[in-house]
Amino acid sequence: MSKLDSKVPEGPLKDKWTNYKDHINLVNPANKRLIDVIVVGTGLAGGSAAASLAELGYNVKAFCFQDSPRRAHSIAAQGGINAAKNYQGDGDSTYRLFYDTVKGGDYRSREANVYRLAEVSANIIDQCVAQGVPFAREYGGLLDNRSFGGVLVSRTFYAKGQTGQQLLLGAYSALSRQIARGKVTMYNRHEMLELVIVDGKARGIIARNLVTGEIERHSAHAVVLCTGGYGNVFFLSTNAMGSNVTAAWKAHKQGAFFANPCYTQIHPTCIPVSGDYQSKLTLMSESLRNDGRIWVPKKIEDVKAIREGKLKPKDIKEEDRDYYLERRYPSFGNLVPRDVASRAAKERCDAGFGVNKTGEAVFLDFSSAIERYGKTEANIQGIENPSKEKIIELGKKVVEAKYGNLFQMYEKITDDNPYETPMKIYPAVHYTMGGLWVDYNLMTTIPGCYACGEANFSDHGANRLGASALMQGLADGYFVLPYTIGDYLSKDIRTGKIPTNSPEFDAAEAKVKEQLSKLIDNNGTKSVDYFHKRLGKIMWDKCGMARNEKGLNEALVEIAQLREEFWKDVKVPGKMNEFNPELEKAGRVADFLELGELFAKDALHRNESCGGHFREEYQTEEGEAKRDDVNFAYAAAWEYKGKPGDAVLHKEELKFENIELKQRSYK
Amino acid sequence: MNLTLKIWRQKNSKDKGKMETYPVKDISPDMSFLEMMDVLNNQLIESGQDPVAFDHDCREGICGMCSMFINGEAHGPGRGITTCQLHMRSFKDGDTIYIEPWRAAAFPVIKDLVVDRSSFDRVIQAGGYVSVNTSGNTQDANAIPVPKEDADKAFDAATCIGCGACVATCKNSSAMLFVSAKISQLALLPQGKVEAKQRALNMVKQMDEEGFGNCSNTGACEVECPKGISLENIARMNREYLKASTS
Incomplete structure (x- = not known):
């Protein structure tokens, strides 16, 4: 039998999850008290998993590197969360959400997992409302919905542009309740630096207390990694500064296969880069594409004039604007999926039509929406023959109510007022669909080591649809893992406490200390950021929105060289046994320097274009991604063999029994 | 622009702490305040000094991690923003900027500008x-x-x-x-x-x-x-x- 057993239950798609739950082994409440579970990360996946496991009765130890579990980067998600509630009566159903997600992922995800996700999505909304999450409501008091890219229904629930914040605070409050009850022990400002495996099973972690620098041993019967994505391998991304791959990468080096590392989501609507000092990029929610129209000038002389400040965007006549998404994709228009929108922006900018100084920006314009809403509002208020000014005044108010905080955020950063002039946007690294390979139970290839949320690879295929990350994080943590982990832990009721004085813990701790002292004693000359920025540039230039064989081969060499240089010349100030943010960064960048190589290797081997992975050699005549279902309809799971470049490929063939594989079309 | 920074330095919770002065040069008005701090820290690291510890994470005003008291105001001048959303265009060339941690008995200092x-x-x-x-069995959201x-x-x-x-x-x-x-x-x-x-x-x-x-x-x-x-x-x-x- 292949090492990759997805453990998808038998039976018809729609009955799999129900049948599975009916037949798994359970742990009785008295025995749950004898079992410890470690959860690393407290975002939507980790926070919800830790809270739910504690409610069930397990003893949970939760870890986060931030000063409070409430600050995990899920908090920055803006637009919304999908659920197949069909409150709008527009034809939504579990099957449609499943279908849209598989299609949106360009047919590179596992059917059974996606169906389960769609199935539990409705419960998430019920659960969150019961917790006091203040979703947006209509005047009748019922929940409001909006529409997102790549779908034809309105199924996205939201709380202005702060949906992630509200959902995370919901999970945080559930977690806080369990901390108060003593069922969760919370370790703030702690970072996992190694996974401990005893007799082939994940039995604990080595963590560093970031305040004192102390190295700690923590044991458990299972370890759940909810540590998010690895977008920061690009240095510039919409991720938080601390977001990192370390926990997942350490697990990978201990035997967890890493799947589809090259599937990266480049989000189309971010604030463009302004200078070399830039430390991160800021996303403007996809929800803005509901009302914003994306364009560049049709004439190259207008582009020039705009760049030189001689013309303002408003001066460009309607007929001289190229609403290129509406032109190329009439049926989805500005709401095409993210990968399609990003590549289209790159295509225009590469052709010389970028509208800022660097030539890497397009307009996102709200003037039509302001006018349209203004007219409706004038009708509602019974104003006859309203003046143009009145319409615009009313329209601005409607737009403010919908997107006020996003417009404000944009203005703070750029000093431009988007109510008056179009936003400038450009694609940026946002989310990573790849991650630790997991089976239907969300278990990695290491028994007892689970991965949830963005940290795993399972549900989004090669491209994630908007408002699906929040859905997946909470589905995994609230509704999937609490069942699946029980089946595994039912065999551990007689095991007793896992001791931390075993040789395995000794060895893991020694390894962690060795790497830390190596970094501290290195006496190099360059800061960690210096290397991180160079890695980011290689990744963006050669493994970014569009890749080719030549560039990827160069990247493989350059990343390996840079890694060598890092270990020779990095300079980390301070000591090991103290609060030392530079040391934290150094460890994370060391792991990014390894992951980057595997990323390039994966992108090089996948001789097709699909979703967020676009290989220039494989495109249709119209420049769309060209899949190769005969040779590449599989998840690529890489096994670590001593060096990132030596990783061995294992294939999980993806079977599509409920959906016909088609060329994805949004035209 | 060139600036003089007066920053609170405190080794740990037991240290008494004091203000130190650091000049920074060639700061772009489009930088965020924390990017300016990054420039300072890189300068300090490369010259063998201890970088200034400060809390930050999302750098888009939502995680709540950043926490600087700038020129006597929490999150500095400007309304409705966090420190990470403050941009250097709010300051003038030649300014002296005072940077301190949150000060409250319930928020003890961990190091420099980082509090608990x-x-x-x-x-x-x-x-x-x-x-x-x-449970997944709560009543329908509507x-x-x-x-x-x-x-x-x-x-x-x-x-x-x-x-x-x-x-x-x-x-x-x-x-x-x-x-x-x-x-x-x-x-x-x-x-x-x-x-x-x-x-x-x-x-x-x-x-x-x-x-x-x-x-x-x-x-x-x-x-x-x-x-x-x-x-x-x-x-x-x-x-x-x-x-x-x-x-």
């Missing part, structure tokens, strides 16, 4: 939640309509990012704006009303135990709050607390 805000977590643990388990006005007010209170600017600003180091935001959010929603009394009593008790001061209605917290949390919430909390203690 776990007291906030403990206040939430005392009751800042609705006691429902994640079963109880919530008036839009209440939902909107609850949302406004819920946007608090827990940064602690209110405490740092208040002359009494009161946490009332933070605590009242959570009490208000949940008291305004039918789902939270069930436990409203006990919640108000428990959270206020914990707040007092943590060593936060009292509210004397100066309203400075509301002015400096990056999320514009309204003082109205404190009034609502007092009402909830009074209701709970007299019944």
